[in-house]
Amino acid sequence: MELESPVGGEIVEINQEVISDPKIINDDPYGKGWFAIIKPTNLENEIENLLKDEEFFELISKRVDEMKL
Numbered sequence: 001m002e003l004e005s006p007v008g009g010e011i012v013e014i015n016q017e018v019i020s021d022p023k024i025i026n027d028d029p030y031g032k033g034w035f036a037i038i039k040p041t042n043l044e045n046e047i048e049n050l051l052k053d054e055e056f057f058e059l060i061s062k063r064v065d066e067m068k069l
Contacts, residue, residue, distance in 0.1 A: 006050055009040040 014036050018024050025033040040046070051059065 003035055005038060007038065007040050007043055007046045009038045009043075011036050012039050013037040 015032075015034050018033060018035060025035075027033065
């Protein structure tokens with residue numbers, strides 16, 4: 001399974017329960033629905049490139065509008 005992450009690093013643990021039962025992601029996204037634990041390798045620099053919530057909302061809104069065309 002491929003998964004995009006906003007930061008890079010070493011995967012130190014994978015949630016095998018999610019692999020065997022993906023429904024957990026929707027049922028308990030803030031509890032048992034985690035994918036992996038990542039040990040970041042360049043977190044300070046990558047944090048600077050993350051979108052703020054307003055920027056993300058604007059980006060998603062623009063993509064939704066483009067889909068309506």
